[in-house]
Amino acid sequence: MRRPGASTLLLAALLPVGACAPAPAPAPPLVPAAAPAVEYLLVDKSERTLWAYSRGKVVRTYTGLQFGDAMFGHKQFEGDERTPEGRYVIDTRNPDSRYHLSLRISYPNPQDRAYAASLGRDPGGDIFLHGQPNGLASGRMQGDWTDGCIALANHEIAELYELVEDGTVIDIRP
Template structure:
């Protein structure tokens, strides 16, 4: 089968699954996602180690990441910034889909939830996602 290019990405935090869609049809799923140390609930502030929830965009990619490849999620949006501002806090940022830390053997994974709010996958999975998800692709992250 010829790989399709995703036009939508869905992340379900409760089920720890990332699904790629093309024209409304799911064509690839990745299970066993890893999140921040506090995976439940929407990211509100810098340092809360939560993964955001809502609709965002994959807005850029970093091949020189400290983790094996990374695709940035456009968090924070205007609503996220306003919420944090109302509390005199920073909403944080630099939320990515990424692989495992550089230097870790490519077939290994960190244990448990270990990111600061990012969504981590295996190195092989992020390599595939890197090829299938172009910049500008909408992403929905839900509990």
């Protein structure tokens, strides 16, 4: 019978040590990519749809939007219950809104102010993208009910609130 050589003895001595070594760490779980920042919003009032764009591609679509009681036509005056049409920006956010979160639209712009002033009227303001009224048990209010704002479901505005930064352009089409 052959006697084991020195290298065989060394290997045999190291095997128990290797067997006690900690197992390699498992690969970290795959984390979903962060939601893309939205750079542009497009609202089509007649389709009741809002598209959110990132890098030129639609990344979110929200349907069933609710508007002011007088849905058709561009907002011109305080109390006309119309939703503005044209190009604006999201200029601030309100986590303590009377509605579930809100993103303010920069209406009135200088042209809106000038038009209303030429007729001796107030253009109105405080137009927001927002959720449903706080305290609503669930779901949505029926029909068009805002004073000119754009209402979404609460889960939709919560998502949009996280994706949109102040300064984001919003185009509102008839």
